[in-house]
Amino acid sequence: MKTVIFSKPLSAQWSEYSKNYKKYKETTLQYFKRKNRNILTNPLLTPERRQIDTFCLDLWAADANKKLLHLYFVDRSLYEFLENVKLPDLNGIIEYIKDNGFSSKQKILLPNGKPLTVSEEETSYYSFGIHIPNVSKESGYAFSFMMNKNKEIALIWVIGRDRGWCPIKKYKDLLKEESKNSKEIVKIIQFAVNTVAYMNTFPGCVIDGVPEIIKKQPFYNDNSLYVDISDKIVDYSENTNIGKKVSPHFRRGYFKRLTAERYTKMRGKLIFVHETMVNGKAKTIYTSDELEKMEQIDGT
Known part of the structure; x- marks a missing residue:
């Protein structure tokens, strides 16, 4: 070792x-x-x-x-x-x-x-x-x-x-x-x-x-x-020849504190916001270990 x-x-x-x-x-x-x-x-x-x-x-x-x-x-x-x-x-x-x-x-x-x-x-x-x-x-x-x-x-x-x-x-x-x-x-x-x-x-x-x-x-x-490193800040490339994920790289993004009143359960907590491309357009994605607790709000 x-x-x-x-x-x-x-x-x-x-x-x-x-x-x-x-x-x-x-x-x-x-x-x-x-x-x-x-x-x-x-x-x-x-x-x-x-x-x-x-x-x-x-x-x-x-x-x-x-x-x-x-x-x-x-x-x-x-x-x-x-x-x-x-x-x-x-x-x-x-x-x-x-x-x-x-x-x-x-x-x-x-x-x-x-x-x-x-x-x-x-x-x-x-x-x-x-x-x-x-x-x-x-x-x-x-x-x-x-x-x-x-x-x-x-x-x-x-x-x-x-x-x-x-x-x-x-x-x-x-x-x-x-x-x-x-x-x-x-x-x-x-x-x-x-x-x-x-x-x-x-x-x-x-x-x-x-x-x-x-x-x-x-x-x-x-x-x-x-x-340790969270999978939520890392992207993996798929190698179809060997059938597994390889070449990890970190996502572009930043940390943010939720302060809006509409976040009743998550207000005051920190999340990671990362950008990804969907159909050629940049999308902002909110990422958190407690994301399932966040209210479903239009535009998030």
Whole structure:
């Protein structure tokens, strides 16, 4: 049986902690406090860099405290699909995350103005890491949706040694830009948002635990889920010579939250909308694990 190696979210950050532990023998809490103090008092950091480092340290602390959900993708192609699905109903999905995703609140320390002063802000988080198969260990993704007291959401990410954050409301403006950096951030936002949407649209593909092989690896985490690929987002080509379906490919489409009042049973839920060709005409198809519950409405 071929060994499958998964990437590890926050791999670089855990490596740094391990090196520091050999020198200082610090617990994760002691390490967090020292790193946070260094970030807030380092005069060489710009306010933006200081804020990014603070957010990313909080993301590592969530993992250290077993509050980071770990997702193991069954196949790398699922990651490639989700990062390329556009977000025409971004506001609907974000409202869903606000209503269903956030479970914890904590106070974070943030720099406030010049000269440097520090203020506390209560913030809600929804954090998760993604393990992708058959890529380097350092290619893991760690995300956190952060919601402040004004109900505004920003996305924080750590990808290997790359880190950053972006208010979700900037997504549409980024789509209009042609720079390489803007396009990369667009894909990062799409991947994070679509992962949440996918898991809630196809809960049958989300399995408690991890593949057996992972339990033999040193970074196995009990707070984990295994994410499979739904047949409802995949089309298969028929090979008449061998009599079976081959060459699977992902359908074009996007995730959407149903908000219209006419949806009495399905209102508030997420579905996958895909386009198909019928007699040469494009048709919009609503797809959901609970589609049979949806009312029969003209035009759907």
